[in-house]
Amino acid sequence: RTHSAGNLFLHARDVDEQYDYIVVGGGTAGLTVADRLTEDGETTVLVVEYGELSALTTRLGSDDSIKTVTGGFAGISDPSHLFTIQSLPQTNLANRTIAVVAGKVVGGSSAVNAMMTIRGTVDDYTRWGQFFHDDDDDESSHWSWDGLLPYFKRALTFAPPGEAVTKEAGITFDTAFWGTAGNDTDGTTPVYAGWPSFQYPGTTAQIEAFRGIDGVPFVNDSGAGEAGVYWYPTFMDPTLVERSYARTGHHDRAANRENYHLVTGSRVLRVVFDGTTATGVAVVPVSPEDGDEATETIVGVRKEVIIAAGGIHSPQVLQLSGIGPRELLESAGITTLVDLPGVGQNFQDHPILRPAFTYNNFPIHPNPQDLILDANFSAWTDTLWNTNRTGPKSLATGNAAAWLPFPIISPRALNLSDALTTQNHSLSLPPNTHPTVLAGYRAQMLSLASALASNGTAFYNLILTGGATNGIVVDLHPLSRGTVNINTTDPFHTSPVVDYRALSNPLDVAIMADLIRFTRRYHLSNPLTADWNATEVSPGEATQTDEEFETYFAESISPSEYHPSGTCAMLPRELGGVVDEELKVYGLEGVRVVDASVFPTLVGGNTCQPVYAVAEKAADLIRFGPPEGYERA
Numbered sequence: 001r002t003h004s005a006g007n008l009f010l011h012a013r014d015v016d017e018q019y020d021y022i023v024v025g026g027g028t029a030g031l032t033v034a035d036r037l038t039e040d041g042e043t044t045v046l047v048v049e050y051g052e053l054s055a056l057t058t059r060l061g062s063d064d065s066i067k068t069v070t071g072g073f074a075g076i077s078d079p080s081h082l083f084t085i086q087s088l089p090q091t092n093l094a095n096r097t098i099a100v101v102a103g104k105v106v107g108g109s110s111a112v113n114a115m116m117t118i119r120g121t122v123d124d125y126t127r128w129g130q131f132f133h134d135d136d137d138d139e140s141s142h143w144s145w146d147g148l149l150p151y152f153k154r155a156l157t158f159a160p161p162g163e164a165v166t167k168e169a170g171i172t173f174d175t176a177f178w179g180t181a182g183n184d185t186d187g188t189t190p191v192y193a194g195w196p197s198f199q200y201p202g203t204t205a206q207i208e209a210f211r212g213i214d215g216v217p218f219v220n221d222s223g224a225g226e227a228g229v230y231w232y233p234t235f236m237d238p239t240l241v242e243r244s245y246a247r248t249g250h251h252d253r254a255a256n257r258e259n260y261h262l263v264t265g266s267r268v269l270r271v272v273f274d275g276t277t278a279t280g281v282a283v284v285p286v287s288p289e290d291g292d293e294a295t296e297t298i299v300g301v302r303k304e305v306i307i308a309a310g311g312i313h314s315p316q317v318l319q320l321s322g323i324g325p326r327e328l329l330e331s332a333g334i335t336t337l338v339d340l341p342g343v344g345q346n347f348q349d350h351p352i353l354r355p356a357f358t359y360n361n362f363p364i365h366p367n368p369q370d371l372i373l374d375a376n377f378s379a380w381t382d383t384l385w386n387t388n389r390t391g392p393k394s395l396a397t398g399n400a401a402a403w404l405p406f407p408i409i410s411p412r413a414l415n416l417s418d419a420l421t422t423q424n425h426s427l428s429l430p431p432n433t434h435p436t437v438l439a440g441y442r443a444q445m446l447s448l449a450s451a452l453a454s455n456g457t458a459f460y461n462l463i464l465t466g467g468a469t470n471g472i473v474v475d476l477h478p479l480s481r482g483t484v485n486i487n488t489t490d491p492f493h494t495s496p497v498v499d500y501r502a503l504s505n506p507l508d509v510a511i512m513a514d515l516i517r518f519t520r521r522y523h524l525s526n527p528l529t530a531d532w533n534a535t536e537v538s539p540g541e542a543t544q545t546d547e548e549f550e551t552y553f554a555e556s557i558s559p560s561e562y563h564p565s566g567t568c569a570m571l572p573r574e575l576g577g578v579v580d581e582e583l584k585v586y587g588l589e590g591v592r593v594v595d596a597s598v599f600p601t602l603v604g605g606n607t608c609q610p611v612y613a614v615a616e617k618a619a620d621l622i623r624f625g626p627p628e629g630y631e632r633a
């Protein structure tokens with residue numbers, strides 16, 4: 001009665017007794033791994049997902065909001081697809097609380113995200129390997145750009161922009177950095193990196209305006225791993241002109257394999273162990289029917305439990321399973337199985353800054369404001385969309401942005417780099433932070449200090465709108481670290497406690513101030529934007545010193561671009577790590593974490609594409625072990 005279709009289950013009590021692998025969380029990473037592991041037709045996998053399969057249930061009427069690409073943000077319009085947790089009040093942000101948002105539906109955050117398809121730079125990935133191998137040799141870890149490039153290619157199917165829009169907008173791309181349609185083992189295509197059929201001409205002009213500032217690099221393709229100004233694709237099926245995500249690209253491929261099972265509306269409470277070897281998971285229904293509430297179903301596992309519940313919930317699952325900082329677990333009444341101080345620490349997200357500039361004389365039309373101001377343009381837009389899904393409505397959040405290294409942004413890059421090196425790092429972490437977690441933080445800060453002085457890491461992101469107002473500015477490498485811990489008063493029935501600890505490293509203020517000062521330079525003292533006659537609406541001329549910026553940031557920034565990462569970091573155990581280079585949790589047999597929580601440091605770009613690549617790589621690590629020639633650190 002609960003076997004709704006194929007291998008989809010609505011209750012954990014109906015699934016098989018035991019599987020080779022159990023994947024906790026049917027999100028971006030979880031569905032990717034489950035798809036790859038079941039490709040052989042034999043390996044049995046159960047995916048346990050908290051949310052629902054959209055449109056297949058009555059609880060969720062339709063998945064239109066998920067499919068819609070127009071504007072990029074329809075995905076967050078349906079609250080039933082989202083976890084929303086309120087963060088702790090942020091001491092440095094005038095005690096504001098922040099909405100912590102993540103996908104809660106089959107597909108996870110890939111179902112609700114803004115579809116920006118970015119990868120970051122070579123150095124973002126070199127850094128990951130260097131935490132294990134500090135010999136400066138890029139080749140010594142398989143966590144490196146070269147170690148990930150094949151997986152970026154496998155993860156996405158690149159569908160180039162149409163010829164007309166490419167020519168008109170001057171889009172550049174290089175297919176050498178991408179996988180192409182039909183390259184998959186069975187000839188099908190996983191997730192698409194597609195392109196809209198239209199670009200606002202102002203976007204091209206705003207790209208060109210960066211030529212008015214010395215030293216800004218222009219990069220031919222977003223997948224090249226370089227910092228600079230470039231075009232990038234959208235997670236979009238080019239034929240349907242709909243979101244392409246882990247559900248369409250992975251679940252739908254796997255759904256009719258006998259050896260792939262998915263149970264929805266089900267929460268993994270904890271992993272079950274025999275000693276320190278995982279033997280299964282305990283699952284409870286999310287919306288219990290009468291009498292169901294207390295019913296915990298134990299599902300057995302032969303090989304491994306793969307935790308892929310995302311940056312907010314993976315540390316929760318581990319902590320509830322007795323794996324985490326001993327003091328925290330004890331105060332929650334949970335017996336410690338492995339004292340692993342890093343679980344839930346090292347929490348990172350990309351802060352959003354919202355300086356506002358308006359052009360008083362923006363002559364380039366059509367532009368996004370014309371959708372409201374020009375009835376003819378708006379009608380034309382609707383006609384194109386209704387006829388064949390082309391035109392401005394095929395645009396999500398846009399496809400061009402600046403991703404710039406700090407030496408180009410700031411005249412004091414070397415000073416700030418030195419200040420970060422010599423800073424007392426312990427002052428930026430909570431008192432009583434475990435020495436290993438502090439050591440890991442110090443290692444990150446030293447790495448980011450050299451990144452501040454280099455052209456290989458992007459710190460600044462300005463999203464280009466093509467219109468008369470500017471897009472958001474993002475700090476791509478924040479220095480502050482937060483925590484995601486279980487609520488010790490009622491750990492099993494409450495959301496995790498999320499503390500961004502925004503601006504807890506005071507150098508974040510100086511860096512962010514310079515990001516705004518550079519944005520001013522682009523708009524207000526750039527020969528190539530001069531004619532547009534910009535006015536600074538926010539923060540406004542009165543904000544000049546770092547101290548004045550600190551006050552402004554307290555009132556205005558969001559510490560989250562919805563990219564929660566780092567809470568089960570892939571770092572050596574002596575650096576507060578939670579998983580090793582094979583993504584295995586320290587001290588346990590048969591448990592890996594595969595999702596954004598393993599990123600030891602954020603990448604200089606949005607996180608979805610990196611999650612897909614990490615998941616593809618994880619699937620190979622699980623099936624075949626580490627690549628030949630690599631020893632464990």
Ligand SMILES: Cc1cc2nc3c(=O)[nH]c(=O)nc-3n(C[C@H](O)[C@H](O)[C@H](O)COP(=O)(O)OP(=O)(O)OC[C@H]3O[C@@H](n4cnc5c(N)ncnc54)[C@H](O)[C@@H]3O)c2cc1C
Nearest residue numbers: 025027028029108109113114115116268310595596606608
């Ligand atoms: C609103 C929004 C906009 C974004 N915009 C972009 C963008 O434009 N470009 C970009 O690159 N990135 C973007 N991101 C970020 C990106 O989507 C995420 O980093 C990425 O999808 C995370 O993948 P994941 O596998 O780590 O977690 P998720 O995809 O979130 O998967 C975790 C899954 O686990 C499930 N789960 C949680 N706890 C349990 C449990 N106990 N038991 C069972 N299941 C559980 C959840 O329901 C979810 O399905 C955005 C994110 C959001 C939320």
